[in-house]
Amino acid sequence: MSTSLQAYADAALSSAIYNPNIIQRSDGGSGPTDLVLHLGSIVPGKKIQAQSNPGIDNIVLSIFDATPGDGQPPSSIKLALSAAGLAAAVPGASLSLGNEIITGVGNAVAVHVRVEAGDLTSGTFGNLSLQTNELVETNA
Amino acid sequence: MFVLPLTVSVFDPASFPGNSGAISSSKFGVRVTVGGEDYTDRLIDEVQVDAEEDAARVASFTVVARPGQFEPDSWINLPVSVDYLQDGVAFRLFTGIVDLPNLSIDGKSIVVNCTDDLQGRFTGKERAQIEDVFQGSGAMWSPALFGDYTDSEQFAKDLLSTIARSADIDRNGLLRFGDWYSPGYDYLFLDAEIFPDSVSVEWAGRRDIVNRVDITLEYTYQFFRERYHRYLWNYPRSFPEYLELNTSLPNNDMIKGAAEQTGWRLAGPIKYVRLPPSGEFDLPSGGSTQWVAAEEVRQYVALGADFTLEKRWVQDVKQTFNIAVESPPNIQRYDQLAEEVQATLDTSVEEDGFGAFETTPDLPEISIGSDRAWNSFSSLDLAVAVDTAVAHSKALILSSFRQNSVSFRTLLQPELERYHFARIETDSVTAQGKCRRILHRISVTDGWATTEVDLAVFRGEPSIEGSYNIPAMEYSESNVSTTTTLDTAIQVIDGSVPAPAEDFEGYVGNELPPIAVVENPFDERFALSTPEISEGSRNPVESMFEFSVLAPVYNQDLTVSV
Numbered sequence: 001m002s003t004s005l006q007a008y009a010d011a012a013l014s015s016a017i018y019n020p021n022i023i024q025r026s027d028g029g030s031g032p033t034d035l036v037l038h039l040g041s042i043v044p045g046k047k048i049q050a051q052s053n054p055g056i057d058n059i060v061l062s063i064f065d066a067t068p069g070d071g072q073p074p075s076s077i078k079l080a081l082s083a084a085g086l087a088a089a090v091p092g093a094s095l096s097l098g099n100e101i102i103t104g105v106g107n108a109v110a111v112h113v114r115v116e117a118g119d120l121t122s123g124t125f126g127n128l129s130l131q132t133n134e135l136v137e138t139n140a
Numbered sequence: 141m142f143v144l145p146l147t148v149s150v151f152d153p154a155s156f157p158g159n160s161g162a163i164s165s166s167k168f169g170v171r172v173t174v175g176g177e178d179y180t181d182r183l184i185d186e187v188q189v190d191a192e193e194d195a196a197r198v199a200s201f202t203v204v205a206r207p208g209q210f211e212p213d214s215w216i217n218l219p220v221s222v223d224y225l226q227d228g229v230a231f232r233l234f235t236g237i238v239d240l241p242n243l244s245i246d247g248k249s250i251v252v253n254c255t256d257d258l259q260g261r262f263t264g265k266e267r268a269q270i271e272d273v274f275q276g277s278g279a280m281w282s283p284a285l286f287g288d289y290t291d292s293e294q295f296a297k298d299l300l301s302t303i304a305r306s307a308d309i310d311r312n313g314l315l316r317f318g319d320w321y322s323p324g325y326d327y328l329f330l331d332a333e334i335f336p337d338s339v340s341v342e343w344a345g346r347r348d349i350v351n352r353v354d355i356t357l358e359y360t361y362q363f364f365r366e367r368y369h370r371y372l373w374n375y376p377r378s379f380p381e382y383l384e385l386n387t388s389l390p391n392n393d394m395i396k397g398a399a400e401q402t403g404w405r406l407a408g409p410i411k412y413v414r415l416p417p418s419g420e421f422d423l424p425s426g427g428s429t430q431w432v433a434a435e436e437v438r439q440y441v442a443l444g445a446d447f448t449l450e451k452r453w454v455q456d457v458k459q460t461f462n463i464a465v466e467s468p469p470n471i472q473r474y475d476q477l478a479e480e481v482q483a484t485l486d487t488s489v490e491e492d493g494f495g496a497f498e499t500t501p502d503l504p505e506i507s508i509g510s511d512r513a514w515n516s517f518s519s520l521d522l523a524v525a526v527d528t529a530v531a532h533s534k535a536l537i538l539s540s541f542r543q544n545s546v547s548f549r550t551l552l553q554p555e556l557e558r559y560h561f562a563r564i565e566t567d568s569v570t571a572q573g574k575c576r577r578i579l580h581r582i583s584v585t586d587g588w589a590t591t592e593v594d595l596a597v598f599r600g601e602p603s604i605e606g607s608y609n610i611p612a613m614e615y616s617e618s619n620v621s622t623t624t625t626l627d628t629a630i631q632v633i634d635g636s637v638p639a640p641a642e643d644f645e646g647y648v649g650n651e652l653p654p655i656a657v658v659e660n661p662f663d664e665r666f667a668l669s670t671p672e673i674s675e676g677s678r679n680p681v682e683s684m685f686e687f688s689v690l691a692p693v694y695n696q697d698l699t700v701s702v
Contacts, residue, residue, distance in 0.1 A: 002141075003142065005142040006142075009309075009312070009313040009315070010261055010269075010273065011269060011272050011273070012261070012265050012266075012273075014257075014261060014265075015257060015260065016219065017144070017235075017313055018145075018219060018221075019144075019145045019146070019147055019221070020144075020146055021149060021231065021232035021311060021312060022149070023149050023231060023311075023555055024150045025150070025151065025153045026150050026151060026152045027152075027153060035312065035314060036314065061142075064143075077146070105266075105269075115148060117148055119150070121150060122151055122152050123150055123229060124148075124150075124229050124230040125147065125148040126146075126148075128145075128146045128148065129143055129146055130142075130146065131141060131142065132141055132142040134141050
């Protein structure tokens with residue numbers, strides 16, 4: 001089910017992000033690149049929950065690999081809820097965002113993303129994406 | 141389900157300028173999407189992406205219009221991305237929105253102007269949201285320097301003026317703070333990578349330089365003061381003596397009236413020493429007498445009194461801090477080139493009701509001399525004001541030393557961001573600095589792609605940053621006398637006691653023999669005066685502090701061979 005959940009570049013949810021591009025040098029010289037995404041919705045008065053058991057099950061953000069074994073491996077990405085948490089985050093592991101996200105500015109969840117290409121072959125790799133489990137959006 | 145695609149681009153840096161000094165020929169292209177729709181096939185003329193420090197990154201391109209009606213307002217605010225493609229690797233150059241689509245005169249093409257909407261990150265936001273954006277950036281803000289908070293956009297500008305960093309939106313639309321200075325560099329451009337005759341150098345003039353900022357910070361607050369004074373009066377003879385040689389005595393109204401006429405307030409009830417209850421008393425000269433006193437007389441006449449008066453007033457305090465933020469090596473080099481910064485901090489609070497003892501301020505309690513006091517001084521507000529003014533001044537000085545520019549053009553370098561540092565080494569120019577401006581130009585028609593880079597180069601005598609301590613005012617006053625023992629003047633039968641002086645404090649009365657009349661009787665009264673509060677305790681306290689702070693200045697390579 002489609003919801004109004006969106007990734008934004010800022011906590012004020014003023015600038016949406018659709019497809020961030022992470023640039024990495026093939027000699028490994030770039031090192032990890034960190035992004036902070038704010039997951040939220042500007043639609044007022046709603047709550048977004050896991051469809052499987054709303055309000056009980058967690059919303060889980062996972063790294064989806066559209067072509068396993070080809071392209072960048074999911075281990076290229078670490079997810080955490082804080083910048084400090086990135087160091088200890090397990091590469092490729094999913095991240096729980098809690099059992100609901102209330103819509104509206106100020107309620108977005110900041111997700112820290114660290115990308116370091118696992119495959120340093122030159123090319124453009126679009127096999128990875130960040131995905132949540134199925135969600136529902138209801139009145140808060 | 142929420143889905144956010146990620147694109148990871150891995151590239152060989154040796155194929156791009158600024159990395160190895162040699163570039164091999166490559167195939168390149170450009171991809172433009174508007175509102176999620178690919179317009180690459182309709183591009184004509186030139187695609188430009190222009191990114192300048194502390195300004196919105198803008199992109200412009202021209203597309204052939206599709207047949208049919210064109211409605212510009214349907215394009216405004218659509219998301220836009222511009223990617224540069226080389227050797228199969230896509231580099232995002234721009235993420236933003238359509239700002240203004242213009243139909244060209246011939247009616248067949250649309251010039252699309254886009255922005256990353258940097259201002260939109262700050263305009264119309266809650267103050268807390270702006271604070272969140274600047275968290276960890278080192279930026280500071282104080283109303284002492286910037287005045288009252290007005291709006292989020294001005295607030296962001298104020299914050300940015302206190303750090304030696306630029307705030308820019310990167311290729312993905314994320315806000316990044318880029319330091320003005322780094323001792324190293326990220327890219328090295330050699331002669332072979334730079335278009336001939338594209339290098340230009342512009343030096344800042346002496347008039348651009350600021351090597352000292354004189355901060356005047358005036359800080360105003362208050363001392364809320366409270367003074368007590370105790371008065372003791374006792375009839376100077378014993379009660380048997382009083383019985384033997386009767387005199388007048390003061391009563392409640394006289395004592396209380398005298399206290400209330402002072403303009404000070406009675407602090408609590410007056411404690412009286414009363415005449416003893418009726419009974420037989422031995423007299424000093426022998427024998428005894430029967431003392432009979434009605435209870436209402438006993439409770440009205442006093443043999444002694446003990447009471448305290450209190451007074452409150454507000455004393456203003458004004459502290460002036462003259463702070464010189466300076467770079468001595470650069471003053472020595474260029475002579476003093478100073479600017480002034482004014483700041484005003486006022487942590488005064490409402491005074492109403494304090495003097496009338498109706499309110500007591502919720503402020504830290506202190507002692508001044510023998511007075512109880514509360515002060516509206518805020519060490520935190522003062523520290524923030526001073527730190528903000530100093531940080532603003534340091535940034536002002538640093539900014540003045542990075543007005544030197546070195547510009548050059550190279551083949552398109554898609555990895556460059558404004559937070560990068562670059563160095564160029566050519567036969568004629570060697571320079572190093574931060575990317576102040578990056579202009580990518582891709583000619584779809586003629587098939588070329590270049591990047592024009594403008595470096596901001598620090599030129600000054602290197603000087604290091606210094607720490608400082610804010611001097612504290614240590615205000616004190618001598619203790620004043622807080623107790624007055626009141627006197628007694630009683631005229632005797634023959635009138636031989638001289639009249640009490642004008643400033644006599646205490647009880648003035650007369651002997652009251654049963655039959656005889658007192659010669660030259662005194663006007664019976666109870667008199668007291670409150671101690672004068674000195675001008676020093678009333679007038680504004682003014683103090684001045686002076687100290688200097690060392691400002692950092694950097695120097696980067698900038699040499700030209702002629």
